[in-house]
Amino acid sequence: MSNFLSHISKILPENEIEDFAKSCNLPVSKSIRFFSYAKDEKKKVGYEGDFYKLENKIDWAEDGFYLEKNSKPSKSLDYIRGDFYIQDASSMYPVAKLKKIIPNNMDINYILDYASSPGGKTTQLADYFPNSIVLANDVIKGRINAILTNLFRSKLKNVILLNEDFQFYYDLPLKYDIILADLPCSGESLIYKKKTSIYDWSFNEVLFNAKRQKKISGNLLNLLNDNSYFIYSTCTFSKEENEDIVDFLIENKLNLIHNKRLWPHKDRCAGGYSAILKKEETENNSKNVYHQKETNKKIEFVDNQTEKLIKMLSKNPYFNIEKIINSGYLYFKKNIIFLFPFPKILKPIFENAISIGQALAKLEKYGTIPLWGSIDYANEQYVLKFDKKTIYKLAEGSDLKELSMKFDNQYLVAADDEASLFLLKKTGNGIKNLIPNFMIVQSS
Ligand SMILES: C[S@@+](CC[C@H](N)C(=O)[O-])C[C@H]1O[C@@H](n2cnc3c(N)ncnc32)[C@H](O)[C@@H]1O
Known part of the structure; x- marks a missing residue:
């Protein structure tokens, strides 16, 4: 018997060891x-x-x-x-x-x-x-x-x-x-x-x-x-x-x-x-969310900036503002607008966070551009339904040829009958698929 199995035999009945092995x-x-x-x-x-x-x-x-x-x-x-x-x-x-x-x-x-x-x-x-x-x-x-x-x-x-x-x-x-x-x-x-x-x-x-x-x-x-x-x-x-x-x-x-x-x-x-x-409860019954380790140190929070950020998002007709407002609060960090369900975040957590809830948009020189996390928050006219064949092409990472419809906005969402699935960008040459590499499905 290997060392491993004899070690396991201390916690498993002998008649099960073989099956386990x-x-x-x-x-x-x-x-x-x-x-x-x-x-x-x-x-x-x-x-x-x-x-x-x-x-x-x-x-x-x-x-x-x-x-x-x-x-x-x-x-x-x-x-x-x-x-x-x-x-x-x-x-x-x-x-x-x-x-x-x-x-x-x-x-x-x-x-x-x-x-x-x-x-x-x-x-x-x-x-x-x-x-x-x-x-x-x-x-x-x-x-x-x-x-x-x-x-x-x-x-x-x-x-x-x-x-x-x-x-x-x-x-x-x-x-x-x-x-x-x-x-x-x-x-x-x-x-x-x-x-x-x-x-x-x-x-x-x-x-x-x-x-x-x-x-x-x-x-x-x-x-x-x-x-x-x-x-x-x-x-x-x-x-x-x-x-x-x-x-x-x-x-x-x-x-x-x-x-x-x-x-x-x-x-x-x-x-x-x-x-x-x-x-269990301790003697001083201290059911506290926040506690102060140093008595005179103030607990600091970062407040959401929903109002200001909604104004920024509103400039891009892609965003469904009502849906965003109904889904949570907005925060701005390193040029990214995050959607998070709570109105304030402890300052050190905010400052050190790698991501906060859903990343909705990125602020660039020429405006606010949608990120993948926004595909459920796009206005209806930017959500295009595609047939199964096209959807699988997108899942495999392919771009699409020019669309017949005209759009005044360059970001679009591809959906099937059920839900939004992919973020697309309309360019001069066609429709670019913004699927991240790790999500691409390999055809076989
Ligand atoms: C068992 S995995 C966690 C799996 C995860 N909870 C899940 O359900 O998907 C243990 C994790 O501990 C992290 N880890 C490695 N060394 C560590 C350390 N010294 N202290 C704390 N975490 C460590 C690893 O990066 C790893 O992601």
């Missing part, structure tokens, strides 16, 4: 999680979208489905539309469970997802808790693009993306009602995906990760509000990286509400561990 070398069933804004008629077993078909519902996740084997969800227009996130079923577990546990009437002001990239759980949190501000952080700069592209594809507006270390959060005058610590781990559930072998496993790596997990979790504990929830999760099985960290959190006065280890050989997922803990 086999499953480590097998691909996992593909699964997707629909966002709440996607049409309900799609969220049914048997639904067949382009390039994918829903096979079974995932037991534990609202709107989570396994796909039929030949599905290629990343090629689907529904994916471009931002209808769903491609996510392993085990990764959906912790946030789905929290949603079931947390009281419906609880005020959840701020959520911190400290290790958020590529954004599976961030987008789930933001979708399930739309009245909260979700701070999605990743300390590794090279990982920011992955979550940025996933946020870009979604229609979520309540996420602020940051690339900061713990000290930044420690210095903020904020407490969180939910903290998610989905921490870097030894990745024992990713053996097949990483194309490694069970023989590459090392106990030292487990111990190295456990030490780091304990340090990060210990730091994050200090940021919890009274009556708040802490989700701890990993995609690994070892007790040292899971229960031992949870024991440490319990020693630090959190109550364990729920924990679960999912296994690839019996739970139809890659597997992993998660725990939901609660910080």
Whole structure:
């Protein structure tokens, strides 16, 4: 037996070890999680979208489905539309469970997802808790693009993306009602995906990760509000990286509400561990969103600049001003106009944010130009419906030839029967497709 399997045999009954070992070398069933804004008629077993078909519902996740084997969800227009996130079923577990546990009437002001990239759980949190501000952080700069592209594809507006270390959060005058610590781990559930072998496993790596997990979790504990929830999760099985960290959190006065280890050989997922803990009310009953670390330091906010920015956007008839006003508040940062559902943002968060909600437009010398995030906020006359063939051409990145209609504005939106899909630019030579490279669907 490999070192890995003998290590796992401490937490798994002997008669399951063989099945577990086999499953480590097998691909996992593909699964997707629909966002709440996607049409309900799609969220049914048997639904067949382009390039994918829903096979079974995932037991534990609202709107989570396994796909039929030949599905290629990343090629689907529904994916471009931002209808769903491609996510392993085990990764959906912790946030789905929290949603079931947390009281419906609880005020959840701020959520911190400290290790958020590529954004599976961030987008789930933001979708399930739309009245909260979700701070999605990743300390590794090279990982920011992955979550940025996933946020870009979604229609979520309540996420602020940051690339900061713990000290930044420690210095903020904020407490969180939910903290998610989905921490870097030894990745024992990713053996097949990483194309490694069970023989590459090392106990030292487990111990190295456990030490780091304990340090990060210990730091994050200090940021919890009274009556708040802490989700701890990993995609690994070892007790040292899971229960031992949870024991440490319990020693630090959190109550364990729920924990679960999912296994690839019996739970139809890659597997992993998660725990939901609660910080109860403390003696001084301090249910505060903002707290002042230095008593005489003023808490500063950046106010939205909706009125002024609406004036700027109004100069371009492309923008549907009424819809924008009804959807949130506008902020201006580094020449970008962002749409965000809350009227003010703490100053240090605003100043350090990489993205705030949806990026709608960019201010250039000659006016305000639409960005991709604006495709749902274009006036009707700029939204052109195309047939399926043309829409797939656009999905593959092709430009289009000249249109017969005349436009006094150079930005247009391409839509199918269901929704807006692509941003286009009318030029002298035809219609330029502004689809970003990462969204282009490869034809095969
Ligand atoms: C398990 S992944 C997060 C997955 C993500 N929550 C999701 O659901 O899509 C862990 C993340 O931790 C980040 N990370 C790596 N080293 C770290 C460190 N020393 N402290 C905090 N985060 C770290 C990685 O960049 C990675 O994105």
